[in-house]
Amino acid sequence: MAGTGTAHLREAENPVLRVHNLVVEYSTGGGEKFAAVADISLDILRGETLGLVGESGCGKSTVAKAIMQLPKPTSGEVLFDGRNLAAMSASELRSERRKLQMIFQDPISSLNPLRRVRHIVAEGLDVAGKGSRAERAAAVDDMLSVVGLDPEVAGDRRPHEFSGGQCQRISIARAIVVEPDLVVCDEPVSALDVSVQAQILNLLEDMKERYGLTLLFIAHDLAVVKNVSDRVVVMYLGKICEVASPDSLYAAPRHPYTEALLAAIPEPDPMAAPTGDALVGELPSPHDPPSGCRFRTRCPRADSLCSAEEPVIREVAPNHFVACHFPLSEPNDRKQP
Ligand code: ADP
Ligand code: MG
Numbered sequence: 346m347a348g349t350g351t352a353h354l355r356e357a358e359n360p361v362l363r364v365h366n367l368v369v370e371y372s373t374g375g376g377e378k379f380a381a382v383a384d385i386s387l388d389i390l391r392g393e394t395l396g397l398v399g400e401s402g403c404g405k406s407t408v409a410k411a412i413m414q415l416p417k418p419t420s421g422e423v424l425f426d427g428r429n430l431a432a433m434s435a436s437e438l439r440s441e442r443r444k445l446q447m448i449f450q451d452p453i454s455s456l457n458p459l460r461r462v463r464h465i466v467a468e469g470l471d472v473a474g475k476g477s478r479a480e481r482a483a484a485v486d487d488m489l490s491v492v493g494l495d496p497e498v499a500g501d502r503r504p505h506e507f508s509g510g511q512c513q514r515i516s517i518a519r520a521i522v523v524e525p526d527l528v529v530c531d532e533p534v535s536a537l538d539v540s541v542q543a544q545i546l547n548l549l550e551d552m553k554e555r556y557g558l559t560l561l562f563i564a565h566d567l568a569v570v571k572n573v574s575d576r577v578v579v580m581y582l583g584k585i586c587e588v589a590s591p592d593s594l595y596a597a598p599r600h601p602y603t604e605a606l607l608a609a610i611p612e613p614d615p616m617a618a619p620t621g622d623a624l625v626g627e628l629p630s631p632h633d634p635p636s637g638c639r640f641r642t643r644c645p646r647a648d649s650l651c652s653a654e655e656p657v658i659r660e661v662a663p664n665h666f667v668a669c670h671f672p673l674s675e676p677n678d679r680k681q682p
Contacts, residue, residue, distance in 0.1 A: 350658035351386045353578075353588040353666040359427075360388040361527050361559045362412065367421035369407045379632045381407040382418070383583035389527070394553065394560040396574030396591070398567050398606070400628050404583045405563045406450075409531045412561070413447055414438055425527070443473050446520035450532040452512035456504040462489070462515055463500035469523040488522040489515075491555070492548060510541035514548065521552055529561045534569060546573060567603075568610045571595060579603050582639040583631055585658060589665040599661050599672040601644050638670065646671045 354363065369382040382404045389395045397405055411418040414430050423430045430441060446469075449455040456465055463485050470481045486496035492514040504512055513533060520528055530549065534542040550573060553560060564570045570577055571591045579587040579600065587600040598604045605624035626643045629635055637654050641647035650670050658668040662675075 349384050349584070349655060350668060352658050352660055353585075354386055354388050355390065358388070358390055360390050360424075361426060362561070363388040363422075363424040364408075364412065365422040365424065367408065367411055367423070368419045369404070369411050370419040371407075373632065377632075380419075381583055381631055382411065383631075383634070384421075385580070385583070385585055387578055387585070387588075389559055389561060391559055392557060393575045394562050394573050396570030396577040397561060397563045397580060398565065398570050398577060399580035400606075401565050402628050402631075403580045404631070405565070405580060406531055408580075409447065409529045409561065409563060412529060413445060443469060443523045444526045445529070446523065446525040446527070447529045447531065448513070448516050448520050448533045451536050452509050452516050453504055453507075455516055456512055456519075458504050461501050461503055462494075462507075463496070465504070465515060466519045466522055469519065473523060475523075484522055485518075488518045491552070492518045494518070508541075509537050510545060513537065513545050517545075517548060517552060521556060521558070524556065525558065527559045527561065529563075531563045532565065533562075535564065535566075542569070549573070566610075567595075567606050579606070582628060582634055584639055585668060586640065587665075587667045587669075588658070589662075593662065593665050597662070597665075597673075597675060599665065599667040600640075600669050601646050601671075601673065602640050604673060605643075638668075640669075 364385065364387050367382055367385045368380055370378040370380050372378050385408060387395065397408065399405055412423055417431055421431065425441060425445065430438060466485045466488060467481055470484060475481065486500065489496040489499055494511065494514055504515065507515065533549065534545050537545060552558065562570060562573055574591050577589060577591050577594050578585055579602065581602050587594065587598065587603045594603060595607065598607055608623045624643060629642055635642045636652050638651040638656050641651040644651065656668045656670050658666050661667050661672055
């Protein structure tokens, strides 16, 4: 991969979010620019969880922030319920904000240390001005209970009095109390102890069911997105490599990069044979990306076509899309472990 194209978009459907040809450039010191996100398209259907994975530095958070318009992308469309957020004025955006919420990686630093928990959770409701003050306070208490915190005990405390997992519960309460349509979760469990990760993932699943949410779930680890996602998008250096259902992606990755990411997941059985080639080398700099396919410098299958031409994403099996000139074959054609 690392290619362009929109074959994976579900044109017939009416997605909550459709991102078209998203480009986000950052400035470097000397007045130069580089694209941290270089033409990405994706869509998320109502009630779906879309997993977005890739190594650290590949541009996942930049995609998340561009969806939130914080800041606005350099180019491309972010269609939320069919309306382009990227083309909206600041005041138009303000009225959309409530419907789009974000949960960040670092739970403690994403909460205002000076404010009490009940005020942190109430912030969005107060801004939206929904209901009376007493109704808002009751909604905050209810939401704290739903995320597993006792409002009587937790409500008057400040973030530093809580563990990372508890702070993430507070962040979830703050995001969901305003009844959003879409929640962008940017590595919500990456900073937590492994023992706490499952609790927070379960809480997010429960919240999704209970409130009918649509989620963009970002992680650098394919193992984390597997169980929560309906569809997974694999990113590499600012572009998309592969899009598929988690089952199809795990059973039969078609992109050599996805295969390498899967090979990096520890096997529960230490005697099991390795399933593929692990990833070698480091992510190239987005300031000077390889020509053609951006993954070619680390790809065991690359040849001259890969440096000459950027692959375009295409459907290689039903609902399974890959941007690669030489995708892996169906698993029954492959070497058996
Ligand atoms: P990820 O979330 O996948 O780890 P990011 O979106 O944070 O990746 O970063 C993508 C690339 O953009 C990285 O090379 C990172 O160093 C760079 N980057 C991120 N934020 C900024 C910024 N504000 N200014 C300049 N470069 C940035
Ligand atoms: Mg990130």
